[in-house]
Amino acid sequence: MEVIIATLAVHHSSEVWGKDAHLFKPERFAEGVAKATRDSMMAFLSFGYGLRKCVGFNFANTEVKIALSMILQRYRLTVSPNCTNFPFAMFTLRPKDGVQIMLHPL
């Protein structure tokens, strides 16, 4: 595990994200990407950078917000007890076997 985390570079700069850069903290973005990245344009590269940056960036962001708000209005989400969530590094850190989520109707 230590070796995997030590090899990560993208989105893990402690200068940008702080000493807890390795923690999953979506609330970092509560006041927007610019504030979360301390105005460092190269710090958040999920959609690429520069002239070839993803053309679907605004569309994808809006789509995710709409889809998530529709789901959260109808369901409570919990992580399945069967979920092992083994972190796996392939350019970025991701769960090796995905994340099994259970949806409970509200």
Ligand code: HEM
């Ligand atoms: C969460 C959703 C998405 C993510 C994370 C994402 C991410 C990316 C990334 C990393 C690139 C490469 C940028 C680069 O080379 O620097 C890219 C390119 C591209 N994306 Fe997306 N993308 C998403 C959704 C979409 C959607 C919804 C569309 C279209 C409706 C789209 C269309 C494109 C196109 C056409 C390119 C190529 C741009 C070019 O080479 O000039 N993407 N995307």
